[in-house]
Amino acid sequence: MQLSRRGVLAGAAIGGGLLVAWTLRPRRFAPPLSAGRNEASFDAWLKIAGDGVITVAVPQLEMGQGVTTILPQVVAMELGADWRQIAVEPTPVSGAYPNLPLAARWAPLWKPALPFLADDADDWLVRRFAEDHRFMVTADGTSLAAYEGPCRNAAAAARGMLAMEAADRWGVAWEECEAEGGFIVHGKRRLSFAELALDAAGRTPPDPPPLRSLPPAEKPSELGAEAPIFYPRLDLPAKVDGSLLFAGDVRLPDMVYAAIIHGPIDRSTLKSFDAQAAAGSPGLVGIVKGKRWIAAVGRTWFAADKALRKLAPSFMVSRGIDSGRIEDALENAVMKGAAERIVTRGDGTDPMGKPTLRARYDVSPALHATLETSSATARLIDGRLELWIATQAPEHAREAAAKALGISTADVVLYPMPAGGSFDRRLEVDHAIEVALIAREVGRPVQLVWSRGQEALAGRPRTPVAALLSAKTSESGHIAVWRAKLALPPTTQEFGERQFNNLASWSAIEASEGRADPMAVEGADPPYDMDHVAVDHVPVNIGLPTGRMRGNAHGYTCFFTESFVDELAALHKREPLSYRMEMLGHDPRLAQCLQRAARLAEWGGGGEQSGQGLACHRMGPLEGGGRIAAIATASQGEGGVKVEKLSVSVDIGRIVNIDIARQQIEGGLIFGMGLALGSATDYERGHPTATRLAALDLPTLADCPQIEVDFVDSDAEPFDPGELGVAVVAPAIANALFSATGLRLRRLPLLSGGL
Structure with missing residues (x-):
């Protein structure tokens, strides 16, 4: 399959052809990007045709997140190409495109005995694994982190080769030539990439590649969503006219x-x-x-x-899965089960004594509800x-x-x-x-x-969770001790057994039983400055196979944390925004997101019956990662929950394509709304009770609120925006409903029976 503005063609590269200038990797692979008639390949990432079309290889699954635009944009900006001449070609499976950041992140799943030897994308063991196993997995928002560097290197090398060819024809130094708009330029002289490509491909590429001084980036505009789009999605025309093949x-x-x-x-x-x-x-x-x-x-x-x-x-x-048994197993585990300590700050729970507040939260299994089964x-x-x-x-x-x-x-x-x-x-x-x-x-x-019913039955839902949160506070509300105890299956370990050991679902459950799973409780360590913190996982076998879902653990851990912080603020009669700000002196980026979201939403303090609720979250480490703060305006009526407005401020570091970033944040917020208000199913005798989209209470177009997204102009490393919105929206809505009704909802989906 090839995506471009020219249309969509069936087929894909299988191999063969001559790969020119294969220099960017120490190992050799079969050429994954084959040059066709009147085309020249430049490394594994791009080829240029005699008519000027530049085809960029994309080794990741396009599933709506825009990867078939982001990576070609990186190539186009580094190469100096005309965006109107860019096309896309999905690559065959090849060790030439290893997703090293994801391989390092998932090292505990494929190398459980010694994960510390492969916890960095630069580790030799990571590269060896990823190349040998053709690890091109698309997940966890790692596409840009994995492939921006190789794309830039390939484009810079190709630009140098094109400049060399033009410089020889003109009798000048190639370093004096520039590339812009699909041309190599020297003074008033210019030659198109199309005129140079076939001859340039035979040249030795410059080593190292002559990278531009600044990486690809777009700055937030005061016009927001009305700002002009300089790099529109390449797949959009084909999706609009129905010619894109699924x-x-x-x-x-x-x-x-x-x-x-x-x-x-x-x-x-x-x-x-x-x-x-x-x-x-x-x-x-x-x-x-x-x-x-x-x-x-x-x-x-x-x-x-x-x-x-x-x-x-x-x-x-032998025994069909039943929701009653699942809930009993989670109840027993969270109240009596042996916990594994995952996170410790300070002295953990040692100074707790009698907690000031303790609250129980629950999450039901959630279905993915993809449009395509x-x-x-x-x-x-x-x-x-x-x-x-x-x-x-x-x-x-x-x-x-x-x-x-x-x-x-x-x-x-x-x-x-x-x-x-x-x-x-x-x-x-x-x-x-x-x-x-x-x-x-x-x-x-x-x-x-698969039919929709079979998709619900044989899919792997997001895991159900039972959580106990406890805190010891001072009279003013300062959180001295914080404990989060989460009972759920080792769902990531279970997924890893299926993914890397090819185990059946029940065998994966058995192989992972009783194992602590840090990735299953990721995000439960609060982003706030607290004296003593402990996060515990109680692994429990619920019999239900579970899987990965957009947002993953952050989708429920943020709900627990931000709902509980709001409860503590209310207990101490503290204004929710200032209460959080007081604890964010060590994370000015998250504090800035909170302040900007408050201005955007005209935050009124979240008082009684205001219908405004606040939540914020950080994904990734303190020194990097992404931040988001959201204020929801919501109410409860006869038809259920009505979310009227979502005001969001986001810091995702350097932004490559701001239009796609906005799409991802908005899409994540709507997906998170679906998880907050629906998407759940019960199980009876091994069958899900929700087997149609209509049974999942998903938001319709009429249910979608007004969404305002404010991007922070940041020079930090890029962070994928696709999952941030999913995490933050449920607690923001829950806190808004508390301010509107006085009812504290502690179960997802909201209004599903738990108060």
Whole structure:
């Protein structure tokens, strides 16, 4: 697939061709970006055609976050290209594009014995792992951190080579030439990149690459959302006119379609089905059964689905997942379970004594609710599998499909497709396994699409949590001792067992049982200056497989912290903003966000019946990371919760594309609203009770509040904005409802029964 303003073409590079100037890596790989006719490749990141089109490689999944614009923008700005001539090509899976920051961050998952040897992106062990395992995973907002440097180096080297070619033609020093608007310029002389590219590609690139003095950046404008957009999204035209191809849009000769039913959660076994009832169904091609699922294959998906329903499969389950059992397990764990200390500041809880305030908070399982359900297309010919799929973990998908078929991973060709939303749902690869097996059985290309109900059933929800927060304060409200005790599964460790050890869901639960999981309680260490702090994790086996979700642990830990801080402010009759500011002397960036959000929202103090609520959060370390502060204006009426306005101030360091940053913050706020007010499901006998989008109480367009986003002009290292809004919006709304009604809501989703 190639994205550009010229349109969308089916297909992707598989390999081959000559890679020119392969200098930026100490190891050699098969050329991942192949030059076509009248094209020249410059390293693994870009190629320039004779008509002037510059194609940029993007090794990350485009799932709405704008990565197919951000990385090409970095190349264009460093190269001196004309944005109108930039195109995009998703890359094949290759060790040439390792996501080193994410590999270091996830080191405890792939190297649990010695994670301290691989906790930095510059560590040799990290690079070795990431290159050997073709670790191109898209997650945790690491795309810019991982690939901005390589993109800039490649573009700078290409710019130098183009300048060398032009300089030789003019008889001048190449260092005296400039690149701007797609031309190499020297005084009044200019040559286009298109005129130079084919000859320039044969030159030796300058070493080191001549990087521009300033990295790519856009400054916040006083015009806010009305400011002109200098680098519009490359994928937007194709999305608007419907020409952008997703996994469910692939069409192959002689292709058939599959619908599937999975057994109840978890470890169910297909017991029986009525093949006779489906026999003769119009358009039915065949039936394929797995150990824990059954699929019908038809000439159309609707024919397959209709036949599938007639099969009436039954499954054998030892014990189906039930919400009552989940809540009992969490209750017992948070009240009586053995805790593992994750964070200690000062003396931890030693000086606590009798707490001034203690509060219990709960979070229900939440579904991802992606617009696009799990979809994949497979073709198996002569032992070679071709797989069209949207996946955040492409090598994991290849390995899982290969293992299911008993073939080599080298015999699996993956064509990366964009995702219609993911929110980390596409880290899971069950449908890659299923479509590979179905393709083998039917002997034809097949497209598998899960129904919405199956997406709810077989997906991995965000984990439920029970939390106890306690604080010892002075008479004035100063927090001397703070303790957060969170009971939940070691959900990240469980995910790691599936991702890196290819374990089934129940085996992953067993392998991670009882293990402390710092990533599962990330963000629970308050951003405030307190004397003594302790954060504890009580690992608990709830039987329900859980997974990653946008915001991850920050989505509930910020809710706990900011709700509890608000309770302490109310207990001591302190104004919520000044109460927080008093504790942020060590973090002036977060304090500035609070002040700016207050000005933006015309903060009135959050008094009784004001309907205004405040929350702030930091992601990442104190010396880096991103900050956000939000003020919500909300009320409760007959129709539920009405969020009227969200005023937000954000510090994400240097901003590369401010329009996409705004989209990500706004999208995160709306997604966080969905988690705050809905997205949850109960479970009965191994089945989710919410199997349709309409049952999830997601915000509609009419429910969306007025959103104001203020960006702080910062020179700090860039921080991805995609998850900040998700974290902060739930406590802001909860605190707003407290100011409006006097009711303290301590359960997500809000108004779901917990006060």
